[in-house]
Amino acid sequence: TAGITQAPTSQILAAGRSMTLRCTQDMRHNAMYWYRQDLGLGLRLIHYSNTAGTTGKGEVPDGYSVSRANTDDFPLTLASAVPSQTSVYFCASSEQGTGELFFGEGSRLTVL
Amino acid sequence: GQNIDQPTEMTATEGAIVQINCTYQTSGFNGLFWYQQHAGEAPTFLSYNVLDGLEEKGRFSSFLSRSKGYSYLLLKELQMKDSASYLCAVRDSHYQLIWGAGTKLIIKP
DSSP, X not given: OOXXXXXXXXXXXXXXXXXXXXXXXXXXXXXXXXXXXXXXXXXXXXXXXXXXXXXXXXXXXXXXEEOOSSSSBOOEEESSOOGGGOEEEEEEEXXXXXXXXXXXXXXXXXXX | OOEEEOOSEEEEETTSOEEXXXXXXXXXXXXXXXXXXOTTSOOEEEEEEOSSEEEEETTEEEEEETTTTEEEEEEOSOOGGGOEEEEEEEEOTXXXXXXXXXXXXXXXX
């Protein structure tokens, strides 16, 4: 079982360009999340989705957008990247109502 | 504000025991989680506590005191592969996870 697949693994992006990080899960989990992880800080929630067709804002949503057209896919889009968005991005999923998250391998994004 | 505190880094010896502490102040409490994260990899679930007391799972145990806003992760018979960061997370009243910055555990032979 693949679990959660993220793409790309790493990317260097010029400031002002747009970028979509892809996330696909095959566990049929209802809830999905996007986090960013920066050195010295805890994981910070960007956006989440409790079920297909719904999304919500997390702690640090500015500059990011998400969609949840179906259960399996939860892409994260940066409309106009800025250097402060340089980070490692993790997609995760969970069964609704549980706190056990299953993470993808992460996408390392560098904005220059 | 909501806050999770854990030591930045700890060092221990192979075969020994280490305790990683986590204190929290959150708006509501719906469980505390410990995750392990090896360098360059994704976090993986270790344990979950929602009631006071000790939960044991093999070499790893996790303790919770809700009245003190305190938890610890106890690792016994340390192995080199236990070198990793250990993340403490609390689920708040909105059922969102609030994460600590993680404790980097270094195991020496």
